[in-house]
Amino acid sequence: MNAEIIAVGSELLLGQITNTNARFLSNHLAELGINVYYHTVVGDNPARLEDAITIAENRADLILFTGGLGPTKDDLTKEAIARHLNTSLESNEEALNSIVAYFERAGRSMTENNKKQALVLKDSTVLVNHNGMAPGMMYTKDERVYILLPGPPKEMEPMFQFEAKPKLASLLNKADVILSHVLRFYGIGEAELEDRLHHILEKQTNPTIAPLATDGEVTLRITAKTTTTEKAWQLINGAKDEILDLVGDYLYGYDNDSLASKVIELLKDQGKTISAAESLTAGLFQSELASIAGASAVLSGGVITYNEEMKVHQLGLSAEMLAEYGVVSEQTALAMAEAVQQKFKTNISVSLTGAAGPDAHGDQPAGTVWIAVATDQGTSSYRLQLSGMRNTNRLRAVKLALYYVIRTLIEEDARKI
Numbered sequence: 001m002n003a004e005i006i007a008v009g010s011e012l013l014l015g016q017i018t019n020t021n022a023r024f025l026s027n028h029l030a031e032l033g034i035n036v037y038y039h040t041v042v043g044d045n046p047a048r049l050e051d052a053i054t055i056a057e058n059r060a061d062l063i064l065f066t067g068g069l070g071p072t073k074d075d076l077t078k079e080a081i082a083r084h085l086n087t088s089l090e091s092n093e094e095a096l097n098s099i100v101a102y103f104e105r106a107g108r109s110m111t112e113n114n115k116k117q118a119l120v121l122k123d124s125t126v127l128v129n130h131n132g133m134a135p136g137m138m139y140t141k142d143e144r145v146y147i148l149l150p151g152p153p154k155e156m157e158p159m160f161q162f163e164a165k166p167k168l169a170s171l172l173n174k175a176d177v178i179l180s181h182v183l184r185f186y187g188i189g190e191a192e193l194e195d196r197l198h199h200i201l202e203k204q205t206n207p208t209i210a211p212l213a214t215d216g217e218v219t220l221r222i223t224a225k226t227t228t229t230e231k232a233w234q235l236i237n238g239a240k241d242e243i244l245d246l247v248g249d250y251l252y253g254y255d256n257d258s259l260a261s262k263v264i265e266l267l268k269d270q271g272k273t274i275s276a277a278e279s280l281t282a283g284l285f286q287s288e289l290a291s292i293a294g295a296s297a298v299l300s301g302g303v304i305t306y307n308e309e310m311k312v313h314q315l316g317l318s319a320e321m322l323a324e325y326g327v328v329s330e331q332t333a334l335a336m337a338e339a340v341q342q343k344f345k346t347n348i349s350v351s352l353t354g355a356a357g358p359d360a361h362g363d364q365p366a367g368t369v370w371i372a373v374a375t376d377q378g379t380s381s382y383r384l385q386l387s388g389m390r391n392t393n394r395l396r397a398v399k400l401a402l403y404y405v406i407r408t409l410i411e412e413d414a415r416k417i
Contacts, residue, residue, distance in 0.1 A: 001033075001034045001061045001062050001172060002036075002037055002059065002060050002061050002062070003034050003035065003036045003037075003061070003062040003063070003064060004036070004037065004038045004039075004040060004056040004059065004060035004062075004063050004064070005021075005022045005025050005026065005036060005038070005039050005040070005063075005064045005066070006040045006041075006042060006052055006053070006056060006063060006064070006066075007019050007021060007022055007040070007041045007042075007065075007066050007067055007151075008042055008043075008044065008065060008066065008067040008068040008076075008077050009041075009043070009044060009067040009068065009151060010043035010074070012041045012043075012067075013041060013042075013043050019039070019041060020153055021066040021067075021149075021151070021153060021156050021157075022066075024153070024156070024157055025066070025160060026039075028160060028161065028165055029062075030180075030221070030223065031178060031180045032165070032168060032169055032172060032178055033172070033178050033223070033225055034062060034168070034172075037059065038056070038059065038060070040052050040055075040056065044068065044074040044075075044076060046076050046079065046083075049076070049077065049080045049081075050080055050083070050084050053080075053081065053084050054084075060144075061143070061144055061145065062144070062145045062168075063144070063145070063147070064146075064147045064149065065077055065081070065146070065147065065148045065149065066149045066151050067150070067151030068151065069134035069135075069148060069149075069150050070117060070134055070151075071111075071113045071114045071116050071117050071133075071134075072113070077148060078119060078120070078121060078137070078148055081121065081139075081146065081148065085139070085141055085146070087121055087123070087141075088122045089119040089120065089121060090119065090122050091115070091118050091119055091120075092120045092126055092135060093118075094126070094128075094135075095117070095118040095120070095126065095128075095129075095133075095134075095135040096115060096118035098129075098133070099114055099115070099117055099118055099133045102133060114133070117133045117134040117135075118134075118135070120135060120137045121137050121139045121146075121148075123139070124137035124138060124139040125138040125139070127159050127163040127164055128159075129155055129159055130158060130159075130162075131154055131155045131158055131159070132150055132152065132154070132155035134150050134155075136148050136149045136150060136159050136160075136163065136164065138164060145168075145171070147160075147164055147168075149164070177226055177227060177229050177231075177232050178223065178224070178225045178232075179223070179224050179225075179229060179232035179233065179236065180221055180223040180224075181222050181240065181254065181255065182219050182220070182221050182222075182254060182255045183220045183222070183240065183243065183244075183251060183254060184217060184218075184219050184253045184254060185217065185218045185219070185220070185250040185251055185252065186217050186250060186252050186259060186399070186403045187250045187403055188218060188250040189213070189218070190211060190212075190213035190218050193211065193220075193247055194211055197209075197220075197243060197246060197247065200242055200243065200246075204239075206224060206225055206226070206235060207222050207223055207224035207225075207232075207235045207236055207239050208222070208223050209221070209222050209223075209243075210223070215395075215399070216396055216399055217259075217399075218250075220243060222236045252403065252406050258292075259288075259402035259406065260288045260289050260402055261292050262402075262406055263289060263402050263406055263409075264289065264292045264294060264295055264298060266409040266410070266413075267298035267348075267409070268294070268297060268298055270347075270409060270413060272298065272346075272347035272348055272409070273298050273299070273346040273347050273348075274289070274298055274299055274300065274346055274347070274348050274349065274350070274405070275299075275300050275301055275340050275341060275343070275344035275346040275348075275349045275350075276302035276340065276349060276350045276351070277302060277303050277315060277336040277337060277339065277340035277349070277351040277352075278302065278303070278304050278305070278351070278352050279304075279305055279306055279311070279327065279336070279351075279352060279353040280352045280353050280354040280355075280356055281352045281394050281397055281401075282304050282306055282394075283302075283304050284394060284395065284398045285302075285350060285352060285401055285402075286299065288398055288402065289402075300344045300345075300346050301344055302340060302344070303315065303340060303343070305336070308322055311327070311332070311336065315336055315339040315340060315343070317332070317335050317339060318335075321335065326362055326363070326364065327353060327361065328353055328354055328355050328361045328362070328364040328368055328369075329353075329364075329370060330370055330381045330383065332353055332370070333351050333352075333353050333370035333372035333381055334372045334374075334381055336351035336372065337349050337350060337351035337372035337373060337374035337379055338372075338374045338379055340374075341374045347376065348373065348374065348375045348405065348408065348409070349373070349374045349375075350371065350372070350373055350374075350401050350404075351370075351371065351374075352369065352370075352371050352397055352398070352401055353370050354367075354368055354369030354370060354384075354397060355369075356390045356391075356393050357389070357390045357393055358389075365385075366393075367384075367386040367393055368383070368384070368385060368386075369383070369384040369385075369393070369397045369400075370382070370383055370384075371384070371397065371400060371401045371404060373401075373405060373408050375408060375412060377412055380404070380408065382400070382404055384397065384400060
């Protein structure tokens with residue numbers, strides 16, 4: 001099955017919002033073995049939308065639409081599709097009752113145009129919206145499948161994942177199992193990773209291996225298609241073993257892991273706590289950890305010492321040392337990490353100091369960053385020379401610090417064995 005995704009909304013064409021829905025859908029369709037060859041974006045114009053549908057029908061068996069299901073006049077997706085398919089719209093009682101109940105709970109008056117959200121294509125399979133008002137729908141005509149989904153990602157993503165995706169999987173082939181497993185790498189670029197794995201990528205058939213680079217990370221999605229879950233995992237694990245033999249040193253997690261969630265997981269597993277002293281990143285490192293549920297069990301706290309005076313008063317650093325080596329230096333990073341570890345009595349601590357840019361800091365060029373990680377076993381330092389914009393450098397420094405914490409925790413735990 002080949003698919004095309006049509007995103008509806010003038011705000012997408014104007015650059016007011018990013019089309020993250022297409023990325024999400026392509027990812028999940030790949031797991032089902034469905035090829036996505038085209039992404040189309042069309043504004044809130046019924047004639048142009050019908051033109052886009054006609055083009056898509058000539059090259060896709062499955063057409064997915066996002067956006068245009070709301071109550072306002074510019075929400076016209078289902079009306080245009082109904083006209084194009086020569087079918088009608090009818091009110092779905094369950095959806096209408098849900099919309100009415102929402103306004104009653106909120107204590108708000110429901111305007112007449114909100115009833116429009118309950119309209120669905122006649123004879124379509126209704127996809128329940130558990131996170132909003134407008135239902136989605138799945139409609140089949142002439143062996144072609146049309147799926148209509150709401151535009152807001154918080155509504156679209158769960159609707160596709162839990163309502164549409166199982167129905168698509170059933171429609172494709174009830175006998176097949178399609179299973180995906182994601183390997184997450186950091187500290188290696190996409191080009192280098194592909195170069196090291198080129199012979200594996202060239203010979204892939206089943207399972208398939210798809211690399212993707214995002215925000216300094218590289219992921220490999222391994223997808224197997226077979227008759228049972230057990231056989232699918234056998235295929236995936238065989239490919240995974242080959243991959244990890246070559247680039248396993250850069251692996252930090254799997255599937256829904258993130259660098260921050262992996263740090264929290266390792267700290268919990270090892271019964272350890274962490275603290276941080278931040279200059280360059282001004283709290284971003286701790287904020288990233290705190291975004292993970294349960295972080296309070298391991299994140300003791302930290303300090304933001306953005307200027308030299310606070311490094312002396314809050315961390316007890318020597319003014320003479322700062323004068324001799326400078327704020328952006330290995331010596332300062334090491335001293336910050338060791339001081340905050342002692343201050344918060346944690347098993348591990350991190351410090352970040354640097355010149356985010358665009359200007360140099362003294363004799364240190366923009367993008368110079370020092371990170372230190374202190375444990376009871378000693379303190380390590382890392383020098384980076386980043387080349388991005390100011391806030392890009394700060395965010396990348398946070399990710400690298402998380403990665404160094406992961407490597408430290410894994411290595412120290414391995415030494416105990």
